[in-house]
Amino acid sequence: xxxxxxxxxxxxxxxxxxxxxxxxxxxxxxxxxxxxxxxxxxxxxxxxxxxxxxxxxxxxxxxxxxxxxxxxxxxxxxxxxxxxxxxxxxxxxxxxxxxxxxxxxxxxxxxxxxxxxxxxxxxxxxxxxxxxx
Numbered sequence: 460x461x462x463x464x465x466x467x468x469x470x471x472x473x474x475x476x477x478x479x480x481x482x483x484x485x486x487x488x489x490x491x492x493x494x495x496x497x498x499x500x501x502x503x504x505x506x507x508x509x510x511x512x513x514x515x516x517x518x519x520x521x522x523x524x525x526x527x528x529x530x531x532x533x534x535x536x537x538x539x540x541x542x543x544x545x546x547x548x549x550x551x552x553x554x555x556x557x558x559x560x561x562x563x564x565x566x567x568x569x570x571x572x573x574x575x576x577x578x579x580x581x582x583x584x585x586x587x588x589x590x591x592x
Contacts (some may be wrong), residue, residue, distance in 0.1 A: 503534030
């Protein structure tokens with residue numbers, strides 16, 4: 460089983476500087492970006508029937524729709540949706556509220572709880588993938 464919980468970054472600079480970019484003059488500095496390789500999608504392409512692959516989706520809008528697309532496009536067994544909002548700040552907090560979507564299209568919603576307790580819920584979801592296989 461593999462649970463990929465964080466993307467390195469969705470984008471990366473197309474060009475790297477050897478040294479610090481200094482503030483000079485009034486001209487703004489533009490950094491051009493390119494997509495980073497999608498490790499989760501690559502694993503989804505090569506996974507076997509006996510392997511379980513789970514991912515995370517951090518969304519600010521259309522959370523369920525985006526999570527469903529990611530689940531299907533990346534060949535996941537389940538996905539954990541983190542919906543960033545006024546009431547679910549996620550970053551800098553020990554609390555979170557998640558939803559889990561499985562490959563059968565069934566949603567489970569979990570009450571806001573400590574991240575440690577939610578990690579147990581995610582581990583239970585992983586365990587159910589093996590017991591239902």
